[in-house]
Amino acid sequence: QQPVQSPQAVILREGEDAVINCSSSKALYSVHWYRQKHGEAPVFLMILLKGGEQMRHEKISASFNEKKQQSSLYLTASQLSYSGTYFCGTPPNPTDSWGKLQFGAGTQVVVTP
Amino acid sequence: GAVVSQHPSRVICKSGTSVKIECRSLDFQATTMFWYRQFPKQSLMLMATSNEGSKATYEQGVEKDKFLINHASLTLSTLTVTSAHPEDSSFYICSAKVPGTNTEAFFGQGTRLTVV
Numbered sequence: 196q197q198p199v200q201s202p203q204a205v206i207l208r209e210g211e212d213a214v215i216n217c218s219s220s221k222a223l224y225s226v227h228w229y230r231q232k233h234g235e236a237p238v239f240l241m242i243l244l245k246g247g248e249q250m251r252h253e254k255i256s257a258s259f260n261e262k263k264q265q266s267s268l269y270l271t272a273s274q275l276s277y278s279g280t281y282f283c284g285t286p287p288n289p290t291d292s293w294g295k296l297q298f299g300a301g302t303q304v305v306v307t308p
Numbered sequence: 309g310a311v312v313s314q315h316p317s318r319v320i321c322k323s324g325t326s327v328k329i330e331c332r333s334l335d336f337q338a339t340t341m342f343w344y345r346q347f348p349k350q351s352l353m354l355m356a357t358s359n360e361g362s363k364a365t366y367e368q369g370v371e372k373d374k375f376l377i378n379h380a381s382l383t384l385s386t387l388t389v390t391s392a393h394p395e396d397s398s399f400y401i402c403s404a405k406v407p408g409t410n411t412e413a414f415f416g417q418g419t420r421l422t423v424v
Contacts, residue, residue: 197351227412236401236415237352282351294342294405294413298351 198223198283200299207273208307215268215302217283226266227284227296228257230277237282240268242293270304278306310336310406314416321392321423329387329419331358331402337382338404342413343375346399358385358402392423 198219205213217226225244229237241250243259243266250257255277256269270277280303284296311334321327331341339360344352356377357365364377374396376388389396401418405411 229415234399234418234420236417239412239414242412284352292340292342292405292413293411294340294403295354295357296342296352296413297354300351 196221196287197297198226198285198299200281200283200302202302203300204303204305206305206307207270209275210272213270213273213304215270215281215283215304216265217268217299218265219285220264222263223259223266223285224263224289224291225285225293226257226259227293228266228268229282229284229298230279231282231301232279240281273304273306275306275308278304280304310334310404310411310414312338312402312404312414312416314402314419316419317417318420319422321421323393323423324391326388326390327392327421329389329400329402329421331385331387331404331416333383333404336404336406338385339382339407341379341385341402341404343377343385343387344401344403346401346418348399352401355387358387360385389421392421394423397421397423 228240231237246261246263248259280301282298284298341358343355358379360379379385402416403413405413
């Protein structure tokens, strides 16, 4: 089942914060966050495995709620380089390789000067 | 991190012809690779799992005779789009994970296919 991402798009000024959500009606085995710039391959940001877990990649952090049904990605003090489309992905089954992911629809982030 | 390389990065072909896309793991052996397709402004959709030395596993709705996958070595998987049509125009991306590690999947740089 494909995770649901929101919002679809967000525009923010440099230095502002934003939150991207990724949710599912059932518990997710793990959540993988990627950022993709136009015409390029997705770039890995972080993986969350356990309920209640929090991870950080530079000034981008993410959380996984206790029930493992929602993950949020926090863009703090955004930089121009943060622009791109953010995807959350999850393995369909617990035994699936982490290379086999079902992705959300994506959230387009535009950071303006 | 590990490197996955795709070739070509862009290809234009005529309708009815076939196109081969290569995906290589440069610094590790990948017994399994994954092929995704991405239409403009849409998400990545898993097409198939490529298994070294055996048949690929296709996701529901993906025509195996249309999208031929061959994984003949531990570092190379190929996707051949046969009898391509304009609706096959898309961004095709492969990924692989370093076996036996608890690390993320690495994606190739993608191939932009345009069928005219």
